Amino acid sequence: MTKLLSRNLLISTVVAVVLISVIGILFYSILSSHLISVFEEQIIQQSAFHGVSLNMLLDLRYAELTSLVITNDLSNWIETYSPHTKFQNPINNAISYNQKFLYLKDLRIIDKDLNVLFSTIDSEKGLVDTNKIQTDFTSVSHVHIKNDYYSNSPIVFYNIPIFNSNSELVGYLVASYDPVLFSEITRDFNDFITSEFYLVDFEKKLVTDSKFEDYALFDTEVDTTPVQKCLEDNMSYAGYYADYRGNMVFGSSQCVENSGLVLLHEVDRDELFLVLDFYKYLIIFSALVLIATLSITSLLYSHKIKSELVEFSHSLNNAFDGNYTAIPYPHRYDEFNSITNSFNLLLSKIKIKNKQLFNEKAIVEKNLESLKKRDIQKDNLTSMLSHELKTPLVPISGYVEMLLDDGLIGTLNSDQRDAVEKISKNTKNLEMLIHKILYSQRLDSGNIKYNLTDIDISKFMCEVYEENLSLMKQKNISFVNSTSTSSTLNSDPNMIREIFSNLLQNSVDFVPVDSGYIEINATDTQNRIMFFVKDNGNGIPKDKQSQLFKKFYQIDTSIRRKHGGTGLGLSICKKIIDDLNGKIWCESETGKGTTFFFELPNAV
């Protein structure tokens, strides 16, 4: 993956993660608070509903019993009660009332001193007179739930105060009901496991069975916030508090008026929030799935893009097949198409440029051809020049020679001979000059080819000595070859000969007459051969030594006239030595002779 793509992928993934997390958290918090409030509402509503039912239920009972009191004129009965009337049944068909009234079990009539005057309970019947029945209810409230003396199970007691016509309290009608009366009220009809409906009386005692604790009935004290609020302020309450078990619950209370009962509906807080946990994990899971999907998708797509790019770049590369054939349009993305377009345009431009360059090249080559031809012509010019210069010299030097050959074409007198000798000398000088000029020119233009071979130095120096000996003898010059080395040098022997020829020519011109001395030598010096030509001539002043190897340089033009030198010899030597990667220099002092040294390396 390209650096750009992978970096972008990373950034987008991180951004996606952050976004999803933020959204997830937001969503979760909104959802949770909403859900919780929904649950809370639900709980409150249910408890309210139950509260209403309970109220209705109690109102109904009150109505029932009140009608009993009135229809049987129980206030009168109580006031006119005497032990002798004990066998009277104050309430018509009192027993049958427990069939008539739902869940009604027993009825008692109590006087204001809490003596039982009448009871439907058989065992109590006999005790009516003796006032021995002690009811253990002392509450003023109308309803309370107590454990029954006889059956040891809870009973709901409903006290109806009985007033006479003067509105004085004369006694109570006490009805006892089966607690099943409240079963509807305390029935759970929601999905919460820890949900509980229960009743608490004015003494803060549990008066219905606890769902969670055994033997809590009439035993456990429920001194919780809603109970307190109800009993003290007669206000219902909804909120989070610790219940009679010590657990944090969300509960809603209903105060049942005139009964001293508190209806409570509670759900464990943990259970409420359990639901949230479910959603929390659901959201986290969804977020993770989303992130994973995003990442995988982007990875896949970036991989796809990368492979597309690679493929495309290959097709670009293939276009450079020498013909610059335009690449076809890929049937995919617009972006690739536009790149292809630009690329093909570029290719066609290159093609055109190539053609242009090719044409220009052809023109340049044609020019080169004509330049070469001209060059060749120039060479020919040089050759022609040399030819033209030398041609007249042939008959000149020929006839001069014939004249000097005494008797061949007549005899010369001494003056004539003198003259002809002068002609001969100057002709020879001219010859030499032409030769040297042309040779120098050929050297400069690189027309001379060097033939490299292994030279046996000692043998070579002997040859050079022999070749020049007759000239030296003619001039009466003492000529010495002091070479003692027996090495070999890979170089061009003819060129070295040419160098010696030029140097010796110079020395011959400058040594004293009759006492001239010229020495030639070659010495081995670490992979090079150092040659020298030493003479006892006039010497070369130091200030003139730097210019020696320049063309046509002469120490003294008068000397040239006398000795007939060309001024080219040393420049020719230098050129040859430069071409052979050597060095040439001279050591000389005026009046102390001259030694020209030159050093040549192995060419190979």
Place this chain on the structure above:
Amino acid sequence: MKLLLVDDNTEITDMLRKFLNLKGYTCVVSNDGKNAISLLESERFDLVILDIAMPNFCGFDVLEELDKNKIKQNIFVLTAVALTDEDAALLKQYGVKQIMRKPVDLTFLLHSIQHEIHA
């Protein structure tokens, strides 16, 4: 002893003929390469002195023609033009015995001729 002198320059051929006659050699002169060929086809010479730089039919052409016609001849080449090593080798291939540069030393030429013919 009959010699053939081939050079387009008449001054040179005149001078050489004069000298060689005085030295006892018979000379036939040709100033043209083609002409030289026909002479060489019809007569036999002891030596040919041949110039290289000639118009229309140069010394090389002459040698090539001789070689083609399988005419064997003693030849000295006399040239003003500087020859490369390849040229010299080529001339040797054609059987040229000596290559001399103009202007030629007549004494040297005489000695060479004597050496060649009488050797």
